[in-house]
Amino acid sequence: xxxxxxxxxxxxxxxxxxxxxxxxxxxxxxxxxxxxxxxxxxxxxxxxxxxxxxxxxxxxxxxxxxxxxxxxxxxxxxxxxxxxxxxxxxxxxxxxxxxxxxxxxxxxxxxxxxxxxxxxxxxxxxxxxxxxxxxxxxxxxxxxxxxxxxxxxxxxxxxxxxxxxxxxxxxxxxxxxxxxxxxxxxxxxxxxxxxxxxxxxxxxxxxxxxxxxxxxxxxxxxxxxxxxxxxxxxxxxxxxxxxxxxxxxxxxxxxxxxxxxxxxxxxxxxxxxxxxxxxxxxxxxxxxxx
Numbered sequence: 001x002x003x004x005x006x007x008x009x010x011x012x013x014x015x016x017x018x019x020x021x022x023x024x025x026x027x028x029x030x031x032x033x034x035x036x037x038x039x040x041x042x043x044x045x046x047x048x049x050x051x052x053x054x055x056x057x058x059x060x061x062x063x064x065x066x067x068x069x070x071x072x073x074x075x076x077x078x079x080x081x082x083x084x085x086x087x088x089x090x091x092x093x094x095x096x097x098x099x100x101x102x103x104x105x106x107x108x109x110x111x112x113x114x115x116x117x118x119x120x121x122x123x124x125x126x127x128x129x130x131x132x133x134x135x136x137x138x139x140x141x142x143x144x145x146x147x148x149x150x151x152x153x154x155x156x157x158x159x160x161x162x163x164x165x166x167x168x169x170x171x172x173x174x175x176x177x178x179x180x181x182x183x184x185x186x187x188x189x190x191x192x193x194x195x196x197x198x199x200x201x202x203x204x205x206x207x208x209x210x211x212x213x214x215x216x217x218x219x220x221x222x223x224x225x226x227x228x229x230x231x232x233x234x235x236x237x238x239x240x241x242x243x244x245x246x247x248x249x250x251x252x253x254x255x256x257x258x259x260x261x262x263x264x265x266x267x268x269x270x271x272x273x274x275x276x277x278x279x280x281x282x283x284x285x286x287x288x289x290x
Contacts, residue, residue, distance in 0.1 A: 030228035033064045034276025037074045042282065050081050058082075058089070067228060068101040071286050072278075075101055083115060092119050099126060103133040104191040138188050141177060145184060145204075146193030148173050152204055170204060171211045178220055183229035202234040209242040218242075225275055232275045254280050 044053035057078040066075035082089035102108045151166045193199045224230035236253035254268040269279040
């Protein structure tokens with residue numbers, strides 16, 4: 001009787017924190033993450049306050065599992081800045097977390113050998129962890145998308161009938177992947193497929209703009225942007241190309257600035273923020289500093 005009473009009143013105390021933690025983890029919207037990264041990156045690059053940026057990044061990575069986007073490379077930047085300014089970034093534990101983020105880019109780990117070694121991780125271990133990461137990729141998806149990318153570029157996409165047929169087959173593959181494995185992210189299939197075929201997702205999705213399933217892809221990819229699986233640029237690339245080439249209207253996100261002049265940059269930048277992209281001018285500044 002007494003034990004039942006204790007469970008009655010104390011039991012919920014254990015359940016409530018679990019529910020809170022579960023809800024918190026599910027509520028993490030990576031669009032908020034990307035916008036915060038853009039803000040912190042400007043603190044470092046524009047305002048030149050690296051120590052403030054380190055502090056802000058540390059706080060962000062406690063809430064979100066880090067991504068490491070092209071150009072900004074926020075997790076690499078955080079670790080490098082923290083090391084340079086003798087700030088705690090988690091040492092070996094955080095460096096282990098960095099390895100799979102740079103593993104898709106062949107040879108990118110080599111420039112960090114000295115940093116890894118400084119924290120007790122030798123080059124042999126780094127290489128082995130990258131090898132293990134590659135072994136952990138979804139081989140079924142790697143095989144399927146290696147074929148899909150080859151099919152996508154068949155005869156240089158110069159044969160309209162063959163192009164339409166191949167795009168239709170790839171549409172079904174992508175739908176099947178979404179339904180069975182989720183988004184085919186770089187952490188699931190890598191960047192280099194069989195026979196060294198390069199597999200960035202944006203060209204494949206940009207060829208879905210004429211598909212009857214376009215609205216389905218648009219909806220699902222936005223969900224995957226929010227979950228952190230699809231990078232905002234790939235989503236923007238598909239939507240802008242559809243708007244320009246199919247609907248014959250202005251771009252929402254300005255992912256093709258050289259394709260057509262942008263009339264209202266304020267509106268475009270506002271749209272970009274809704275999916276976590278930095279302002280157009282800021283992207284230009286980042287690229288010019290690389």
